[in-house]
Amino acid sequence: MAARVVVLGAGYAGTTVVRRLQQLLDGHDLTWVSREDYHLVLHEVHRAIGDPDAAEKLTVPRTAIADRSTDVLEGEVVGVDTDDRTVALADDRELDYDYLVVALGSKTAFYGIPGLEEHALTLKGLDDALDIHESVVGAARDATPQDPARVVVGGAGLSGIQTAGEVAELRDEWNLPIEITLVEAMEEILPGNDPALQQAVRERVEARGVNVLTDDPIVEATGDAIRFDEGDPLDYDILVWTGGITGQDSLDGANLETNHNRVETDATFRTSDDRVFAVGDSALVEQGDDVAPPTAQAAWQAGDVLAENVVRAMAGRPLETWTFEDEGTVLSVGASAVAHEVLGTSIGPFDGFPARFLKKFIAARWLKDVASYRRAIPAWSVL
Numbered sequence: 001m002a003a004r005v006v007v008l009g010a011g012y013a014g015t016t017v018v019r020r021l022q023q024l025l026d027g028h029d030l031t032w033v034s035r036e037d038y039h040l041v042l043h044e045v046h047r048a049i050g051d052p053d054a055a056e057k058l059t060v061p062r063t064a065i066a067d068r069s070t071d072v073l074e075g076e077v078v079g080v081d082t083d084d085r086t087v088a089l090a091d092d093r094e095l096d097y098d099y100l101v102v103a104l105g106s107k108t109a110f111y112g113i114p115g116l117e118e119h120a121l122t123l124k125g126l127d128d129a130l131d132i133h134e135s136v137v138g139a140a141r142d143a144t145p146q147d148p149a150r151v152v153v154g155g156a157g158l159s160g161i162q163t164a165g166e167v168a169e170l171r172d173e174w175n176l177p178i179e180i181t182l183v184e185a186m187e188e189i190l191p192g193n194d195p196a197l198q199q200a201v202r203e204r205v206e207a208r209g210v211n212v213l214t215d216d217p218i219v220e221a222t223g224d225a226i227r228f229d230e231g232d233p234l235d236y237d238i239l240v241w242t243g244g245i246t247g248q249d250s251l252d253g254a255n256l257e258t259n260h261n262r263v264e265t266d267a268t269f270r271t272s273d274d275r276v277f278a279v280g281d282s283a284l285v286e287q288g289d290d291v292a293p294p295t296a297q298a299a300w301q302a303g304d305v306l307a308e309n310v311v312r313a314m315a316g317r318p319l320e321t322w323t324f325e326d327e328g329t330v331l332s333v334g335a336s337a338v339a340h341e342v343l344g345t346s347i348g349p350f351d352g353f354p355a356r357f358l359k360k361f362i363a364a365r366w367l368k369d370v371a372s373y374r375r376a377i378p379a380w381s382v383l
Contacts, residue, residue, distance in 0.1 A: 003028045003314055006087060006097040008077050010034035010062055011042060012296050013280030014103030015370055016303025017310075022067050024311045031071040031095060033087070037062055039370060040126055043296045044363050046159070046332070047382050048129035049136070049166040050173070054382035055126050060371045077104060080254040082273045099275050099310050102263055106245035106281035106294065109260070115221035120154065120241035123163055132240055136167055139237040140176040148177040152226060152236040154218055155243030156184035157191065158295075158331050161205060163240055168208040169334035180210045181234065183226070185217035185243075197329060197340040200349035204333045245281055245294060259284055268319035269306045275313075279306050285322070292324045300366070301325065330359045359383070 005028060007018050018032050038059040047054040066072045075089035080100070087095040108122040121132050139149035153164045164182045171178040182189070182205060188198045189205070189212065206212060213231070220227040225235045247261025256271050256278075257264045263278035265271050266286045271278050279285065280299045285292040292298045305322040312319050328342030339355040340348035360383040367376040 003098040004031070004096055005029065005099045005101070005310060006031045006033060006095055007101040007103060008033050008087065009103035009105055009280065009282065010036060010039045011103060011105045011280055012299035012366075013282075013303050013306075014101070015039045015065060016300060017101050017103060017279065017307045018070065019065065019370065020304045020307035021310065022070060024307060028314070029071070030069065031073060031097075032062065032066055033073045033075060033077060033089070033095070034062065035074070035076045036125075037072075037074050039065060041363055041366060041379075042125075043158075044383055045123065045126060045129050046162040046166040048126060049123075049132045049163065050170040050334075051382060052130055052133055055130065057375075057379040057382050059126065060367065060375060064371050064375075077248075077250045079250055079252075080256075080276075082255045082276060085275065097275070099313065100277070101306065101310065102251070102271075102276065102278040102282050103280045104248045104250065104282045106262070107248060108241060109244035109246040110241065111244065113218055113221065115223075116154075116218070116241055119221045119223055120239045123159055123240065123242055132163070132167075132238070133170070135238050136170060136178065137174075137176070140171075140174075140178055143177040143237075145177045148179040149237045150235055151178055151180045151238045152183060152234060152240070153180070154183045154226070154239065154241045156182050156186075156189035156212070156214070157242065158329075160184075160240075160242040161189060161201060162332050163242055164205060164210050165208060165333035165336075168210055171209075172334075181236075182210050182212050183216075183218065183234070184212075184214045187215045189214065193329065194340065194349075197338070197349045200340070200351065201331065201333065201338050204336060204338055204351060208334055208336075247282060251282075267321040267323070268309050269302065269322070270309070270313070270319060277306055277310060277313075279303065285324075287324055297327055298324050330355065330362060332356075332359055 041058045079088035110117040143149040190198045216228045216231045218226050225233045227233045262284045264284045269277045281294045309319045330339040337355040337359040338351045363383045364376040
């Protein structure tokens, strides 16, 4: 009898799993569910802050990725029932499954900071990037060089740094009266990374005219200012928060072991339910004494192994374990980029044309792999 495999999510992990399962499944039903009808190159979504026309080039219709045998459904997942093996959608549809892959991604974490969720913009999708663009441009219309619009980006990880850099690019290209401040609670930007990389990125960020404040957490946000644990309040016109992630609310009632709604798995991606696997930002995938990072490269690596394990589970065969291999860091700061220890080398950090080319190449290669050269080539100009 044909097994029903359902994949939830169209991010890097979900898309990789679907593409591989289409090669592996024979005589079984595959259903792909996502709230959007497209796959988004999320690690480049900040490009739409500076150039809204980039949005179309950063997406691939899911129907261009799925083959004819895959049932592609558009819908918002609101619940998972592991006892009945069903997935509930917001429009009251209910899907049955024999094996489920949770790759729903994450949402922004606000850590209970008063006022932050109410007043901050976030960057978790294409609409968010376009909202930031419109908000920044709108604030700049009412500003002057003597009284510039104040844009504050909270959280100086990859997303926060790339957001601040893209706002700086927009400011410089359009000659907008904007002052940009990047805020980080930890002692340095890019927390947990090599100090040499931290210093190189900070120099690049500051060279773009972005103020950097570190080592003082935000404790409250009002409609026009953020307050710190120690420092003076900082006024703002636009506040963007990129300070962390948590799991989706749709997993609240699922009978799975979770931590902040992110599903805990072992290194095979199997959860506390033998029929459910989880991957990407939705998951906390065990890696020795730690968990895999919530990054694009981790999702790319993990998806193929997870797909293989779904097929192994269906056949009652032992599952493969997965070990994340860090292939380095490449991030953009506006039109420039910084790269460090990429492709297994110890080279870096470095910037300039080589880093910029590498950043473009990684995204273009992904677009080519999931779709075609015809989609990758036009995107080159906006990456």
